[in-house]
Amino acid sequence: MSLMKEVAGRKAVDYIESGMVVGLGTGSTAYYFIDELANRIHAGELTHIVGVSTSNETTQIAREKGIQVISLDQVNQIDVLVDGADETLRTFSGIKGGGGALLYEKIVAQNSRKVIWVVGEDKVVDELGAFPLPVEVVQFGSWKLFRYFEQAGMMPSFRKSGVDSLFITDAGNYIIDLHLGSIPQPNQTAFELNNMVGVVDHGLFLNYPDVIIVGKEDGELEIIER
Numbered sequence: 001m002s003l004m005k006e007v008a009g010r011k012a013v014d015y016i017e018s019g020m021v022v023g024l025g026t027g028s029t030a031y032y033f034i035d036e037l038a039n040r041i042h043a044g045e046l047t048h049i050v051g052v053s054t055s056n057e058t059t060q061i062a063r064e065k066g067i068q069v070i071s072l073d074q075v076n077q078i079d080v081l082v083d084g085a086d087e088t089l090r091t092f093s094g095i096k097g098g099g100g101a102l103l104y105e106k107i108v109a110q111n112s113r114k115v116i117w118v119v120g121e122d123k124v125v126d127e128l129g130a131f132p133l134p135v136e137v138v139q140f141g142s143w144k145l146f147r148y149f150e151q152a153g154m155m156p157s158f159r160k161s162g163v164d165s166l167f168i169t170d171a172g173n174y175i176i177d178l179h180l181g182s183i184p185q186p187n188q189t190a191f192e193l194n195n196m197v198g199v200v201d202h203g204l205f206l207n208y209p210d211v212i213i214v215g216k217e218d219g220e221l222e223i224i225e226r
């Protein structure tokens, strides 16, 4: 359990109003948001809440807690999405996908009126890239992409699930993590990855959140808003 994740995740429920369509993020910080959302629904403080999930794991957690979850295609728009991040700049860009849900997370974010990231203070950085950049790739030809990344000095590794098997995303793809160390030009890196055949998407979320809720080790909060 991490207090900084918990205070950030629970605080985000203050942005939710009755009747909203709520995007449910993935990961341990988003978990606290989902837990608090369920608490307020059961206490009758929030009514007519519908959730749209960013992963199969989150769908299961939310439903177990009694939150109604429907598919993205059943809603016009999501009012507020609350999600975690692996690294974030104070300038509203970051890396996501440590939990392997980056593709659905990005699709849900693009369909959300307001995006809130909930993070512990250790996730706030001055430069992106210390956290390995996840790249979601189709299975066919993925070793060719791996070799390309290797030759380009991008230090790739296939995401594993257990000892022997490769991690497979909810969309049925592989993830190649790029151990770049630093990403001095995130826009350029994103542009190059976006243009590679076989790459489905990547974990660079540039200019995404409207609000970043940062939980501190001592339980205090910092809220960074545009």
Ligand SMILES: O=C(CO)[C@H](O)[C@H](O)COP(=O)(O)O
Pocket (backbone or CB within 6 Å): 005, 025, 026, 027, 028, 029, 030, 083, 084, 085, 086, 095, 096, 097, 098, 099, 100, 101, 102, 105
């Ligand atoms: O992008 C994600 C999953 O794909 C998560 O939001 C990210 O990995 C942060 O997770 P946590 O809150 O557990 O640290």
